[in-house]
Amino acid sequence: MLTLRPYQQAALTAIYDYFGRKSGHPLIVIPTAGGKALVLSAFIKEVLENWPDQRILVVTHVRELIAQNYAELIGLWPDAPAGIYSAGLGKRDLGARILFAGIQSIHKRAYDIQQCDLVLIDEAHLIPCASDTMYRRFLDTLARINPHLKVIGFTATPYRLDSGMLHEGGGALFTDIAYEVSVRDLIDAGFLCPLVSKSAATKLDVTGVGSRGGEFIPSQLQAAVDKDSITRAAIDEVVAYGQDRRSWLAFCSGVEHAEHVAQAIRDRGFSCATIFGDTPKGERDRIIVAFKRGEIRALASMGVLTTGFNAPAVDLIAMLRPTKSAGLYVQMAGRGTRLSPGKSNCLVLDFAGNVALHGPIDAVMPSAPGKGDGEPPTKVCPGCDSILAAAMRKCPDCGHDFPPPELKIEATASTLEVLSTGLPQWVSVSDISYHLHEKPGKPPSMLVSYLCGMVRHREWVCIEHDGYARQKAVQWWQKRAPGLPVPTTVEQALMQADSLRVPIEIAVRPSGRFTEVAGARFT
Structure with missing residues (x-):
């Protein structure tokens, strides 16, 4: 039986949670080599086992990825009703219920495909921002055929050079980041090579x-x-x-x-x-x-x-x-x-x-x-x-100790980046998302992800923990949801997440290799 890694299962849970609360087009962000193809395959299998009449299209632009994603699904589900539509691979299985396709080959065939309920886009950061592109024309046509079409993007890098974050700005195809796990998290957990x-x-x-x-x-x-x-x-x-x-x-x-x-x-x-x-x-x-x-x-x-x-x-x-x-x-x-x-x-x-x-x-x-x-x-x-x-005080590779920063008193206010001194810095929050976070051997927690410009900061609200961690979670909840009972499970918290007050700014400061959320300001 397939056993997904905790973060892979969390990504699947986040997709269902997202569509239970919203109706946009979410992104799933998993680093390179983090098993994105397995998440994609497990999701497809779950969907068709629960809703057999759904038709799923998996689109990307790279021939190798089409073949890899197809092989991953067949390895997981040998009897999957899957096919490939790619000129580069010499396959044109247009009628397959699960169709892995190259955008260059499929972009003019929307009306030939007809029914399509779900489009999964691998390497979503490679979709151009402009509205008049192969991807956008193809998806717009599919949406005209089926106004309930859902689109999910998978990527390791949720930003573009020309337009910033994939879910921001006018005309953005994607609306939210439903789930994100960092390179550092996967390296520390032993899932990626340092x-x-x-x-x-x-x-x-x-x-x-x-x-x-x-x-x-x-x-x-x-x-x-x-x-x-x-x-x-x-x-x-x-x-x-x-x-x-x-x-x-x-x-x-x-x-x-x-x-x-x-x-x-x-x-x-x-x-x-x-x-x-x-x-x-x-x-x-x-x-x-x-x-x-x-x-x-x-x-x-x-x-x-x-x-x-x-x-x-x-x-x-x-x-x-x-x-x-x-x-x-x-x-x-x-x-x-x-x-x-x-x-x-x-x-x-x-x-x-x-x-x-x-x-x-x-x-x-x-x-x-x-x-x-x-x-x-x-x-x-x-x-x-x-x-x-710059904030590291000890080299993890050779053990070299850096001297502590020299403190200087200036006659005028400093314009240097406050984070480099270890003191909190207030940054504006442009987006916020909530996810289930599971760690082997410990109770689950709610991961809160703040998007500040183009950098993400995270904090963990330990709703199901005991002692001081639970006390902090209660205080966190009461500040953001005055009048609402404090949930006893992460699942309950996620169901009420839309009722939480969203801070306009958070205070962040370095904490080892990461940043710590030290405070929040609300309107």
């Missing part, structure tokens, strides 16, 4: 590189970073750090750059292949199989391998592609988070300055569109070159 990042001596210089749509202009970026001396120096570092690592992945800034990186790796006695968007399917499949078997030590890529690429053994990632996209940065880093026998962690060598720009991998700070060219607070450990959050 990532360690080192500050590279070689740096890619993007001075003078222009931007378009909030991202570096590709031709200018490649011209700036594809320098022979820089490439050779970077690969020397990769080789030095990677001698005892078995599977390297290099993300490059252009096709020619990737070819030069691959050649530099081969010149140093290691096997390396290249993969691009136009690499023929047969050749691409052959290379990936050889890489997964360990017959090829390294892959150098441009524009691919950030989505739908599953190679658990990857234990070294060389970032040779600077990006302003927090989502792309997370997707690149996420290729190393899968667990694999003999793999204790994945080393990220950041030649591109992405960690400094977007924050540590377990605490990404995506910027709002058109804003945020400054750097989040990070620092480099002098003992082992690990890149850490």
Whole structure:
């Protein structure tokens, strides 16, 4: 019998809870390698077991993901009435009750599909914001055929470079985040492989590189970073750090750059292949199989391998592609988070300055569109070159102790980020959501997730606990729901969540690797 991990079961519960209270299009946010495909498959199986007349469409844009999601469902439910509609896979099972489809193949076939009750979109962050796109025209047509159509998005990165959070702003397809679990939570629970990042001596210089749509202009970026001396120096570092690592992945800034990186790796006695968007399917499949078997030590890529690429053994990632996209940065880093026998962690060598720009991998700070060219607070450990959050006092990799911050009294009020001092900072709340949180061996609690700009802060309300934790939960509830009886279970609390007062601001302060919600202000 299938046993879902606690957070996977919580994601399923959150979907039903959401539709029990609202009628929008929710997002489910699970990090790369967190088993998103299994959640999707388990949900499909549950739906059809309870409502056999439903028709479900699973849509994405990547051929590999279509095949992987289909295989995951068949592995879970061998008799599933499922089919594939994808030109790239040579399948056109248009009449299947559960249809896995590529948007490029299916977007003009809405009227041929006819009945569709539920659309699940994998890698939902790749849906363009504009209303006149393949995805939006297709979904709008399905909704005209069935006004009760429900759409659920699945993603590891619920934001876009050009428009911010997927469920915010005019014309947003999605309306809420129904469930979210963080990379750090899954690493700490042992479900994902830890990532360690080192500050590279070689740096890619993007001075003078222009931007378009909030991202570096590709031709200018490649011209700036594809320098022979820089490439050779970077690969020397990769080789030095990677001698005892078995599977390297290099993300490059252009096709020619990737070819030069691959050649530099081969010149140093290691096997390396290249993969691009136009690499023929047969050749691409052959290379990936050889890489997964360990017959090829390294892959150098441009524009691919950030989505739908599953190679658990990857234990070294060389970032040779600077990006302003927090989502792309997370997707690149996420290729190393899968667990694999003999793999204790994945080393990220950041030649591109992405960690400094977007924050540590377990605490990404995506910027709002058109804003945020400054750097989040990070620092480099002098003992082992690990890149850490500025607030950390001890390096988790080598144990180096940082001196306490020097206190200075200024004649005028400081404009520095208050969080870096450990004192609370008041931030505006733009959205709030409530979820069931379960931890093995402990009573469940209610996870409250606050969206503040593009950063999420969380607190746990321990309604079913005893002692001081229960006292705090009672105080929390009475402040937000004066006059309402304090619930005795999380299920009761979630049923009344719409009656809770929503704070306009919360006070947050650093607490180890996380932030703690220290207060709330209401209108």
